[in-house]
Amino acid sequence: MAEAVVSVTLETIRDLLVEEAKFYYGVRSEVEAIQQELQRMRSFLKDADSKQDTDERVQNWVAEVREAAYDIEDNVLVFVAAKVASRRSRNSRNVFRRMGCFLKEIVTTYRVGSRISDIKSKISGLTTSLQTYGIKPITDPGEGASSKNGRINDLRRSYSHVVEEDIVGLEEDIKMLVGHLVDEQKDRVVSIYGMGGLGKTTIARKLYSHSDVRRHFDGFAWTCVSQQWDKKDIMVGILIKLIPEKREDILCMRDEELVKQLHDVQLKKKCLVVLDDIWSGQAWESLKPAFPNSRTGEGSKILLTTRNKEVAVFVDPNGFLYEPRFLSNEESWELLQKKAFPRRGDDNAEFKIDPDMEKLGKEMVGPCCGLPLAILVLGGLLITKHTLRDWQMVYENINWYLARGRGHGQQQAVNDVLAFSYHDLPFQFKQCFLYFANFPEDFEIEAEKVYQFWLAEGIISQDERAEEETMMDVAERYLAELAQRCMVQVNVKETAGGFKNCRLHDLMRDLCISKAKDENFTKVIDFRREKKATESYASSNTARRVSVYLETNETNSPVACSEYNHIRSAFFYASDCKGDFLQHMKSHLGSFKLLRVLDLQGFHYPDELPKAIGDLIHLRYLCLSYSQFKKLPSSLGKLIFLETLDLEADTTLEIPNVVWKMGRLNHLYLPSNFLTQDGAKLRLDGLSELETLVNFNTSLCDVKDLDRLTNLRKLRAAIKDNLDDLPNIIKYISFTQNHLRRSSLSISCPQFCSDAELSLLRTLLGCHRLYKLSIRGHIAKLPEHYHFSSTIAKIAFKASALSEDPMATLEKLPKLSSLTLYDSTYVGEEMVCLTKGFPRLLYLKLWGLSNLKTWRIDEGAMPKLTRLVIAHCGKLEMLPDGLKFITTLQKLNVRWMPDGFKNRLRAADGEGEDFYKVRHVPDIKLD
Structure with a gap:
């Protein structure tokens, strides 16, 4: 892999020489000389990489080249960081600070130049030793454009x-396993065991999606237990899948409440729970109280996969054991x-x-x-x-x-x-x-x-x-x-x-x-396994990446940052950590001088991201997803090399109005809810390199800034309360000279009723880069199908109060794949889907159409539909007969409908009179 490291180093040097030429006064000749030396070295590495598995001397030589390349990149980046700091200090009013930075720059220039000269000598020495190992240069001819x-x-x-996922030779085995799952007189637990790579999980997926299994059970949940399991996470995940309507309540439950709820739901309805990749009896012992231990319930079952037969026997000594054959x-x-x-x-x-x-x-x-x-x-x-x-x-x-x-x-x-x-x-x-x-x-x-x-x-x-x-x-x-x-x-x-x-x-x-260990590529520090995890780092203190797993309810020791001055990527998995780990870390963040990737997931504390984040001058990627930070420091604006900024935190976030300064930003994910520290709209006008912009809200951002985002490829925007900004959004989406590929727009406003408003809607629907559209508000009349762009793939209407059947128009859209009609979007009593209508539709949801009584589907309509949801349509008399023609339908979810409607669909205890329409559907849920 040394060839890859050298190539990355060469690219880093090349980019910095071109883009930051002014920084290199004092070391340019040394950097260019070692660039040439590395270029020559790379031609030998292809042969060396292929021989290192058979010759330990070559393996050591490759490792030395790899570390030398890393060392070169380290020094170049340290030098650039010093130059950036010096440039900033020139604006300081403090004379002593300016003088101090100037002297520091001189010292850094000398040290880096000297160090690069030393590394160049080392590289030259490594090159002369090539003949001893029989390594030859291999010239890469490269690929032509056509190839x-x-x-x-x-x-x-x-x-x-x-x-x-291809399965060969196991078709009869799958049929046999399906029989065990759907026979309520047979085993409560079906276990698939065997060595890794036998296809246990693949077989489990085939069973999980099998039409007979989907029809037999009322609830389904799949969870991966793995070696590092968390009891609460597993139970929450299972419960949310079994009773999704109680998601918010489940997330707030204590452990004992989760156990009782999970136990009870498996007694009330037939559930299939898959425990994939369970490694130990200890994991099952922890989860066991949440699962009924008899067949007295509704016939709920467990499908389990494990490498260890002993674990399967421990879970249920009387269960069915199956080992896939070779x-x-x-x-x-x-x-x-x-x-x-x-x-x-x-x-x-x-x-x-x-x-x-x-x-x-x-x-x-x-x-x-x-x-x-x-x-x-x-x-x-x-x-x-x-x-x-x-x-x-x-x-x-x-x-x-x-x-x-x-x-x-x-x-x-x-x-x-x-x-x-x-x-x-x-x-x-x-x-x-x-x-x-x-x-x-x-x-x-x-x-x-x-x-x-x-x-x-x-x-x-x-x-x-x-x-x-x-x-x-x-x-x-x-x-x-x-x-x-x-x-x-x-x-x-x-x-x-x-x-x-x-x-x-x-x-x-x-x-x-x-391989990552052999290449000294990354290091894992797991506080969940050992409380003094950082001590194990000393044996591998030159790894360039680190992943830290934090304990949920305990205060974790700060990472020994003095060992981390070479780190390129740092991943912190907090798992709702409520400790003060980041508080301990903030004084050490400056040690991560070369950090390019910082991923902070699941943090609940502290409220504010440490100000020292601004010292990470080489940071390219910063992510706060699934965390609950409430405030960002203004020092964020110092991150001039940042390429990706993911601020999709779980709380309302206060953002300093400095994002516009990040001129190299390519991808910006804003929170769904945020406010700026100065109370003004968030400026984005300096982001000419931006390619991805998510959660652009016209009430929080200035729509005129979009005109400056000439490189944007993906836009997800929202308009609330009024339509004043919609013309500018339409203008941007329609502008043929920009690079926009796909846009999603969510509009929440009182109405599209006047002639001017309907004209605006028709113009919006005709935008050729519009991929997804969601509108909440009254629409007097849906425009004709020819006003819709052929690129629209997803549509959601809410509270539209349409008096005319919208299907007559929407079924003519050639690429529509997802359609949702919410809350009295259509107030009529009859709905019709004609032959050849909805040629690409995969997903259809009808929710809260309170007046709908009859729905007709002609043969040949919706030929690709895979999922149908019907909920809160209290007057709907029956499912359309035409569903029997839609052979692609995989999932039917009927929720919060009258008992009479649901009884017509039940297959148990004698078939309901409408069951023949959906007999072919493998997964039918009646909630």
Whole structure:
């Protein structure tokens, strides 16, 4: 991975030399000289990285190069920080302060110049030793524009493939397990156990979504227990899924209340609770009181996955135990084909696999020992290889890799296959993969945040950008590459496209942590496991990243910050920490001189973010999500290099009016509720580089500032109380010269009734970059369908009081995927959905249409609908007969409807008269 570190260092130096040339007076010649030395060194590193697994001397040499590159970057960044501080001091009225900073600058210049000269000598010495180790320079010819664009298109087309969970050879087993779950006379607990990578969670997901299972149970909840579990978090998560209407009450409950409520709800209705990845009997012992211990209730059951058979037996000695078998050679080859050749599908009858490729594939799949994860990872590697020669090289390399004799046994062979997937990664992807070591076990992280982390650390090069791409687009391609190789699991956004979130499989996370440790990439400090966690840091005090897990109800010791002056990224997971950890930390924040990423999650105290945050001059990413800070310091304005600022805290936040000074800001997430310290509207006019703006509220921000945001790609805005600012919003969204790709707008106003207001609404609906629209207020008449832009995908209307059936218009929108009609949006009695209407609709919610009596759906309407919610429509007589034609419907949720309406849908104790309409729907909830 040294090649990746050197590349990042070179990019950092290049960027700073170009953008901050005035800073380099005094050290420029030294910096340029070492830049040339590193450029020469990089040509040797590709060969060295590939040989370090077989030669300990080469491994040590690579490590020295890596640390030298880090050291160079450290010194350059320290020098820039000193220059910035000196430049600021020139505006001070204090003569002694100006003189002190001037002298400090001279000393820093001398020290940095001297240190860089020393490192240059060390690099030169390392270069001369290359011949001893037989390392040769490898020139990277690079990619042509056409091949790069072809690869980009391949990845974009494959987004639908990277999330598929293929199961081969276990179809009968799944049918048998479904039988155990839906038979109320059989086992209360069904356990799937076995070694990591057998597909336990994949099988559990298949069962969880199976149509017979969805029809049988009334409530469903899935929780991942993992090795580091929190009893309260688990119970809260389960309860919210079983009784979502009581979410606010659940969040305020004490432990004993949660136990009783969870126990009682499983007695009142049939619930299926999945406890995924439970590691210990201790975890079950803690949760046990919240689960009924007999079959006297409504037939609630537990589906459990674990690596340890002993845990499954401990949970229920009489429960059903199932261990997935390893795949046969034929099944292994079948699974490998599905992954390595995703476009070979049944509809591609002409597709044939090269016989020589097939022979190599069958040979290579052998070391996977029939373990599905290993086979999928190998297939993900082979999907990037397109020729027979490519497959031959993989075959030769994997045989060499497995023949090194690291160990014996099935588990070791599988681990080596997974490790080879990391070994095969192009250097630019290795740091991206290792970055996942910073996140907790079974942690799902938003893909957008992952991109921003990578970019903040400079892991992704500007040179990777193709025409019309942003750096976020490049980062998405990187994640697609890792997902395609099955190294990262991802979820795809149903309507918007792209990735929603991502996570690592347990075995892949083990590999990630192991490699991160070998590369001295990150360090975990876990106060949940040991109270003196910081003492363990001394053995690894040059790690460039740190993740700190804080105990919820105890005061945690401050991190030994003197050891942290090299840190690039710091993640603090507070989990509703009520201690004064940040108060202890604030006097030490200045030690994090080189920090680029600071992620503060779950903090409840202190009220104000420490002022010392402004001293972190190199900070690129700052996040306060899920925390309850109430005030930000004005020193925030000093963060001139900041690229991402996430202020979506859980409270009303007081923000200093300094955000406009952050000229390099690319992504700004404002709180849904905030106020400014000076009482004026929040200024954003200096943010010409901004690409993402979330929670822009016209009552709190000046809409005229949007005209200055010429680089914006994504806008989520809100208008409240009146429509005065709507013309300016429309003007910005419609302006063809800006780069806006997608906008979401929420409007809450009294009405759209006058001719002028309706004209304004028609103009808004015609905006071609409008993706999502929510309107709360009276609408005299819905504009005709041809006034709507074809780009609109999501619509929500509330309290519109429309007298004419809105479906006649909305069903003609070609890309509408989500529609919500709230609180008397339609006051008529009859609603009709015609054939071919709503061609792309996936989600439909009808809530509070109090006058609606009849609803007709013609055959061929809503051909892609997957989820339907009907609630508080008290006069609706029955479900439309046409639902029986919508074979794609997966979920039907009927809430707060009259008993007579719900009884017509019940399948138990004799079918209700309307049940035939939805017999095909796997998941029906009647709340």
